[in-house]
Amino acid sequence: xxxxxxxxxxxxxxxxxxxVRISKTLVEKKLAACVTTLSPGxxxxxxxxxxCVEKEFVLLIKTIEKNFKKIEQSFKTIHPYECPELxxxxxxxxxxxxxxxxxxxxxxxx
Numbered sequence: 213x214x215x216x217x218x219x220x221x222x223x224x225x226x227x228x229x230x231x232v233r234i235s236k237t238l239v240e241k242k243l244a245a246c247v248t249t250l251s252p253g254x255x256x257x258x259x260x261x262x263x264c265v266e267k268e269f270v271l272l273i274k275t276i277e278k279n280f281k282k283i284e285q286s287f288k289t290i291h292p293y294e295c296p297e298l299x300x301x302x303x304x305x306x307x308x309x310x311x312x313x314x315x316x317x318x319x320x321x322x
Contacts, residue, residue, distance in 0.1 A: 215278035218303040224268040231269040245317035248272040
């Protein structure tokens with residue numbers, strides 16, 4: 213896959229302050245062109261053998277392929293979860309203007 217292939221990456225956090233901190237860090241470090249934080253929803257999952265229900269904010273991270281591993285690495289220090297959700301999808305359809313902006317964003321200086 214080309215290094216500049218557009219990706220949409222998802223993660224979740226329990227606190228709005230964590231969402232703000234993560235999005236700010238990713239954008240300032242040029243690991244994301246844009247991070248959109250969605251209102252909290254309800255997550256139901258199993259953790260350590262127990263069913264948990266939590267309110268979580270969803271972060272939509274717009275980036276490129278070459279940054280996925282860097283984001284994964286940065287989550288070790290910036291994400292509060294022991295096992296953070298980090299799911300990336302290749303963007304198959306994207307407007308030319310938005311794609312150009314996204315790709316160009318990673319070539320400009322911070």
